[in-house]
Amino acid sequence: MVCVCFAFKMSRFKRVDKIDSLVGFKTVKTEPAIPYALLKAARKSGQLNLSGRGLTEVPQNVYRLNADTPEDAQQNLSFGASDRWWEQTDLTKLLLSSNQLTQLSDDIKLLAALSTLDLHDNQLSSLPSALGELQELQQLRLSHNKLTSLPVELCTLKNLRSLTMQQNLLESLPEELGHLENLTELDLSNNYLNGLPSSLGYLTCLQKLNLCHNKLSCLPGSLGQLRNVKLLDCSNNQLTDIPASLSEMLALEQLYLRHNKLRFLPQLSAPALKELYVGNNQIEQLETEQLATLTAISILEVRDNKIKTLPEHITLLSTLTRLDLTNNDVTTLPASLSLLPNLKVLLLEGNPLRGIRRDLLTKGTNELLKYLRGRIEEKPERADEGLTAMTLPSQATINEHKIKTLKLLEYSGKQADNIPDELFNAADGQSVTAVDFSKNHLTSIPSRFKSFPEVLYHIVTLETVLLGNNQVGAVDPSHLMKLTHLSTLDLSNNDLLNIPPELGLCTNLRCLSLEGNPFRTPRTAILAKGTDAVLEYLRSRIPT
Structure with a gap:
């Protein structure tokens, strides 16, 4: 009897297991999840x-959430006001x-x-x-x-x-x-x-x-x-x-x-x-x-x-x-x-x-726009010149307003091979702090500036000289050394075949731009080290 009962239980266990293997699969798909x-x-x-x-x-019970009666209702449970499934x-x-x-x-x-x-x-x-x-x-x-x-x-x-x-x-x-x-x-x-x-x-x-x-x-x-x-x-x-x-x-x-x-x-x-x-x-x-x-x-x-x-x-x-x-x-x-x-x-x-100093680009938008505004000529005093209030540099001659108020001696973008006398005459007696002769066809600095030593080289307040993007072929350090306040000198993109070692004696220079010239020395690696390294290199080559 005991054996029969045991066999029945085993048989039932197997039958239930067989049923559960299907029902269980369906259950995983629906309720327990x-x-x-x-x-x-x-x-x-x-x-x-x-x-x-x-x-x-x-x-499936998600799909039928609103279609089927809730399980609670099927068990005839009472519902409170907050549980009325209907x-x-x-x-x-x-x-x-x-x-x-x-x-x-x-x-x-x-x-x-x-x-x-x-x-x-x-x-x-x-x-x-x-x-x-x-x-x-x-x-x-x-x-x-x-x-x-x-x-x-x-x-x-x-x-x-x-x-x-x-x-x-x-x-x-x-x-x-x-x-x-x-x-x-x-x-x-x-x-x-x-x-x-x-x-x-x-x-x-x-x-x-x-x-x-x-x-x-x-x-x-x-x-x-x-x-x-x-x-x-x-x-x-x-x-x-x-x-x-x-x-x-x-x-x-x-x-x-x-x-x-x-x-x-x-x-x-x-x-x-x-x-x-x-x-x-x-x-x-x-x-x-x-x-x-x-x-x-x-x-x-x-x-x-x-x-x-x-x-x-x-x-x-x-x-x-x-x-x-x-x-x-x-x-x-x-x-x-x-x-x-x-x-x-x-x-x-x-x-x-080209024609814009590298350090200027790093100063941000405001400084760059200020620089570009400085290249725009104001309306000339004489109306018969036929220029507009915002004449571009390539269209104007001398801007006395810039010389007097901005302390800028500017003559850029003229495609000129020399600087007119009246420009320097206009600057005489003014405390000019910057000079911009970029984008012209100048062939040298000495011949130009030697003609006007009284005006240009005696402007003791001069701090910036921009001569980038020209055809300058020579530099005279002895004249530049007279500008004791000169801190920025841009000679980039010119025709300098050599840099005189005496330029290294211009110890007040804080920014010297020489890139884009055909000289062999100083080498590019030295230029990349900055102004101080270039000046030191030039001084080391001065004959003793």
Whole structure:
């Protein structure tokens, strides 16, 4: 009897084990994964957060949250005022992000009241057509999955406001996407899109469109119909040009076109455009016609391009506050740049600039603009000379205003091979502290200054002499030593074949620029050590 009973128990154990192996599997899929108290709270609040729970699929009791009678009611328990299950709220917000979901069941349609569905950061490779039945849905987050396509039914969600699908594997989009007529935000970044449906232009409520990091070689002209878009990001694509229709995007404030293949700055008459980012392209020049349309621009980023010059009419950008020209091929800056009334940040690193002292570039935007303003001539006293109030250096003769108020003796950019006598006569008796004869064709310093020793070499307050970018072929240290207050001497980019060792006796010099000359000594390595090292080297070579 004992043996029979034992056998029966063993037989029962095996039978139960066989049943549990199936039931247990189903249970893992449904109930145990989600605490009942969490589901109970969701019936009251209408919100259920299941993010980061390691789910491989959505439990069935989540889909049927509003369809089935709660377990408490089936057990005939009494309910207090706060537990009346028949007064439950329909689920409107379901968060399933950061799980391991590989698929979504068609049963998602049972949650017809959903307004927010968050599925980002999962392993979804496809979506069920039943999503189209969630007609109350306003926000759908699908980013960071493995989606290769979208069901057409998704495009029937008329109330959808935000659709984020970045970081997926999408190569194309359904033409029906344009049916999402109330969409205000669309993020398609970091996919593999090589084209866009023309129906995109029907999304007239759109305010933010992100297309960056795809494989787009062109944009549809229909984008011009998106007249409420404020931000458009097309960075990191393969765009070679921008359709003219973008000028019709009247609300556009921020346009990102970094890392493409653009050869020209887009000519956009978008009246509200405040920020334009076109860094890392192949732009070679900024045309006046292109700048003229940027009537509201505040930030212009053109870094890492091939721009060689800036137009004098850069002043058209009167609202500009930040100009980034980093890593281009700019050699000279127009003095008119200093006339931009709101410019606060000017970035120039990585350009082969000539005629501007290196130490000046390190002092910041304000000092650089101040220097450029110093190169602009004021209106001459005689009206018959026909010059404007803001005549450029290349157009003016002598500026007595600068000599008297700025203590600057300036005659730059004249392409001259000598300095006129009247310039030195005008400086006679004035406490000049700086001299700028840059961008001319002077062949030597002594012949020029020996003609005027009484004026120039006796200006004991002289502190700065700029002769960069000329054709100076000789330096006379004996005359320079008379300028006892001279601290800055710029002789860069001239024709000096040798540097006289006696120049090392000009011990008051704090900045001596000799780069860009054809002399062999001092060597480049010594020049790189700075002014003190150069002067010491020169003194060591004075014959004893």
